Amino acid sequence: MNSISNIRAITKRELGGYFSSPVAYVFIVIFLLLTGFFTFMAGGFFERGQASLENSFFVWHPWLYLFLVPAAGMRLWAEERRVGTLELLLTLPITTWQAIAGKFLASWLFLLLALVLTFPVVITVNFLGSPDNGVIFAAYVGSFLMAGAYLAIACMTSAMTRNQVVSFIVSFVICLLLVLCGFPPVTNLLTRWDIPWLVNTVAAFSVITHFEYFTKGVVDSRDVIFFLSVIGFSLFTTGVIIRSHRAG
Amino acid sequence: MIKVENLSKSFGPKVAVNGVSFTVERGEVLGFLGPNGAGKSTTMRMITGFIPPSEGKVTVGQHDMIEDPIPAKRLIGYLPENAPAYTDMTVEGFLGFIAELRGMHGDARKRAVHRVVEMCFLESVLYQSIETLSKGFRHRTCLAQSIIHDPEVLVMDEPTDGLDPNQKHEVRGLIRRMGEKKAIIFSTHILEEVEAVCSRAIIIDRGQIVANGTPQQLKQQSDAAGAVLLIVRAVAGAQLVERLSGVANARRTAIVKEENGKVWARVYPKSANTNGELARNVLAAATGWQVEELHTEEGRLDEVFRSITLPETAKSAKP
Ligand SMILES: Nc1ncnc2c1ncn2[C@@H]1O[C@H](COP(=O)(O)OP(=O)(O)O)[C@@H](O)[C@H]1O
Ligand SMILES: [Mg+2]
Numbered sequence: 001m002n003s004i005s006n007i008r009a010i011t012k013r014e015l016g017g018y019f020s021s022p023v024a025y026v027f028i029v030i031f032l033l034l035t036g037f038f039t040f041m042a043g044g045f046f047e048r049g050q051a052s053l054e055n056s057f058f059v060w061h062p063w064l065y066l067f068l069v070p071a072a073g074m075r076l077w078a079e080e081r082r083v084g085t086l087e088l089l090l091t092l093p094i095t096t097w098q099a100i101a102g103k104f105l106a107s108w109l110f111l112l113l114a115l116v117l118t119f120p121v122v123i124t125v126n127f128l129g130s131p132d133n134g135v136i137f138a139a140y141v142g143s144f145l146m147a148g149a150y151l152a153i154a155c156m157t158s159a160m161t162r163n164q165v166v167s168f169i170v171s172f173v174i175c176l177l178l179v180l181c182g183f184p185p186v187t188n189l190l191t192r193w194d195i196p197w198l199v200n201t202v203a204a205f206s207v208i209t210h211f212e213y214f215t216k217g218v219v220d221s222r223d224v225i226f227f228l229s230v231i232g233f234s235l236f237t238t239g240v241i242i243r244s245h246r247a248g
Numbered sequence: 249m250i251k252v253e254n255l256s257k258s259f260g261p262k263v264a265v266n267g268v269s270f271t272v273e274r275g276e277v278l279g280f281l282g283p284n285g286a287g288k289s290t291t292m293r294m295i296t297g298f299i300p301p302s303e304g305k306v307t308v309g310q311h312d313m314i315e316d317p318i319p320a321k322r323l324i325g326y327l328p329e330n331a332p333a334y335t336d337m338t339v340e341g342f343l344g345f346i347a348e349l350r351g352m353h354g355d356a357r358k359r360a361v362h363r364v365v366e367m368c369f370l371e372s373v374l375y376q377s378i379e380t381l382s383k384g385f386r387h388r389t390c391l392a393q394s395i396i397h398d399p400e401v402l403v404m405d406e407p408t409d410g411l412d413p414n415q416k417h418e419v420r421g422l423i424r425r426m427g428e429k430k431a432i433i434f435s436t437h438i439l440e441e442v443e444a445v446c447s448r449a450i451i452i453d454r455g456q457i458v459a460n461g462t463p464q465q466l467k468q469q470s471d472a473a474g475a476v477l478l479i480v481r482a483v484a485g486a487q488l489v490e491r492l493s494g495v496a497n498a499r500r501t502a503i504v505k506e507e508n509g510k511v512w513a514r515v516y517p518k519s520a521n522t523n524g525e526l527a528r529n530v531l532a533a534a535t536g537w538q539v540e541e542l543h544t545e546e547g548r549l550d551e552v553f554r555s556i557t558l559p560e561t562a563k564s565a566k567p
Contacts, residue, residue, distance in 0.1 A: 003347070006348075009349055020337070084329075086392070088326070088328060088333070088390075091321060091326045092349045093349070094349055
C-alpha cells in the first residue's frame with residue numbers, strides 16, 4: 001500500500017529527528033527522574049506498603065504529561081513551518097493526512113518508549129510484593145492512550161504557529177482544562193452550582209476520570225473511545241488548520 | 249505540460265497575484281522575472297499545490313492541481329525559495345527520504361540517490377549533516393531532491409540565489425541541459441541568467457504579467473534596440489552630435505561618455521533599423537574620423553525590465 005509506505009517513511013524520519021539531537025535523551029531522562037521522584041518521594045511508594053502502582057505511580061501521569069507531552073509535540077509542525085520544509089513536504093505526492101499520521105505516530109512511539117523505560121518500577125513492585133500485573137498493564141494502556149490524546153492536542157497547536165513556545169503554552173492550557181474537568185476542587189464547585197447537566201458534561205471530558213478506570217484495571221470501551229475521539233478530533237482539526245493556512 | 253489560467257491569489261486585502269495565464273511546454277525553459285514582491289513565489293506555490301489559488305486553475309500534465317493533486321504533484325519537481333531541507337538529516341538520509349515519498353524503494357531508490365548525487369556534485373558531503381553544509385552545498389542538496397524522480401516538470405524558485413559565480417554557471421548549465429526534455433519554469437531577478445538559459449521569459453510586476461516573449465523579443469522593446477554605438481578618437485562631442493544628427497533615419501544622437509580623448513556616441517533609429525542600414529549611414533557620415541568601433545546594439549534586457557517595472561513600482565510607493 002502506497003499510503004502505508006508514505007506514513008512509514010514520515011514516521012521513520014520524524015523518529016530520526018528526535019534522536020538526532022540530545023533533546024530526546026534529555027526528555028527521557030527528565031521523564032524518568034520525575035516519575036521516579038513522584039513515585040518514591042511524593043507518592044510514598046514504600047510507606048504505603050501496597051503491592052500496587054495506582055496511587056503512587058499512575059496517579060501522577062495526567063499531571064506529568066501536562067508538561068512533557070506538549071514539549072514532545074511542539075516541534076512537529078511549528079519547526080517545519082519555521083524552517084520552510086513544510087513547503088517541501090506538502091508539495092510531495094502525499095496527502096496531508098499521511099503527513100499528519102506519520103508525524104503523530106512517530107511522537108506517540110517516542111512517548112511509548114519513555115513509558116516502557118519506567119519498567120523498573122514494575123520490577124520493584126513485583127520484587128517487594130505480588131501485585132496484579134493485569135491491572136498494571138491496563139493502567140499502562142490507559143496511560144499510553146492519555147499521552148496520545150495530549151499529543152494530538154499538541155500536534156494541533158503546533159500546526160497553528162511557527163513558534164514552538166506558543167505551541168507549548170496553548171496545548172498546555174488546553175490539556176490543563178481537560179485535566180481540571182475531573183479535578184475534585186473543580187467538580188465540587190460545579191456540584192454546588194447544582195446544574196446536573198453541566199456537571200455531567202464537564203465530567204465527561206475529564207481525562208482523570210477516564211484514566212482512573214484504567215488504573216483500577218477496568219478497560220471500558222467508553223474510556224478507550226473517549227481517548228481515541230480526542231485523538232481523532234484533534235488530528236482532524238490539525239488537517240483543517242494546515243490546509244487553511246499553508247502559506248503562513 | 250504546465251497550464252496556468254487566470255490565476256489569482258489574495259492575502260486578505262493584499263492581491264499578490266492577479267489574473268496570470270501562461271503555458272509551458274516540454275522542451276521550454278520559462279524564465280519568470282520580476283522585482284521583489286512581484287508575486288513570483290506565490291505563483292510558483294500555487295503551481296506546485298502548496299497554496300490553493302483564490303481564483304483560476306493550474307493543470308500539470310493532464311491533472312488539475314486542485315481536483316487531482318497527487319498525480320499532478322508526481323510530475324513536478326520543486327525547488328522552493330531559500331532551498332529548505334531537514335537540517336537534522338544527512339544528505340544521503342534526506343535524499344533517500346524524498347525518494348521514498350516519491351515512490352522509489354530498494355535498488356531503485358539507491359540508484360536515484362546515486363544519480364542526483366553525481367549530477368549535483370554531492371559525493372564529498374554525502375554523510376554530512378545538512379546543518380553543517382555551506383550554503384552552496386545545501387542549495388545543491390535541495391536541487392538534488394527536486395530532480396530525484398527525473399520529473400517532467402521542474403519548478404525552481406531562484407535556483408541560483410546565493411551561489412558563487414562558478415556554482416551559478418554549473419546550475420545554469422544543468423537547467424539548460426534538462427530543459428531539452430522537460431518543461432521548466434524558474435524565477436530570477438538576474439537578467440543575464442534569462443539570456444543564458446531561457447527559451448522564453450515572462451516579466452511580472454505587482455501580480456500581473458507585463459511582458460511575455462523570447463529574450464530576443466523582449467530586448468527589442470528596449471530603447472537602445474537597433475541603436476548604433478560609435479567610438480571615435482580625437483573629435484569633439486559637439487561636432488560629432490552635429491554631424492550625426494543629419495544622418496538618414498537617425499532620431500537622436502547621445503554622447504555616452506568621453507574619456508582619454510575618445511568619444512562614445514549612440515545614434516537612435518527613427519524607425520525599425522534592419523540590415524545594418526543605420527550603421528552604414530553613420531559610417532558614411534564619419535568619413536575622416538578615427539573610428540575605433542561601430543556596431544548595432546541588440547537592446548538590453550535590464551533596460552526593458554526597468555522601463556516596464558519601474559514606473560509601476562514608483563507609483564505604488566507613493567499612494
Ligand atoms: N503568506 C502571505 N501572507 C501575506 N502576504 C503575502 C504572503 N506571501 C506573500 N505575500 C505578499 O505577496 C506579494 C508577493 O510575494 P512573493 O510572491 O513572495 O513575491 P516575489 O517572490 O516575486 O518576490 C508580496 O507583497 C508579499 O508581501
Ligand atoms: Mg520570491
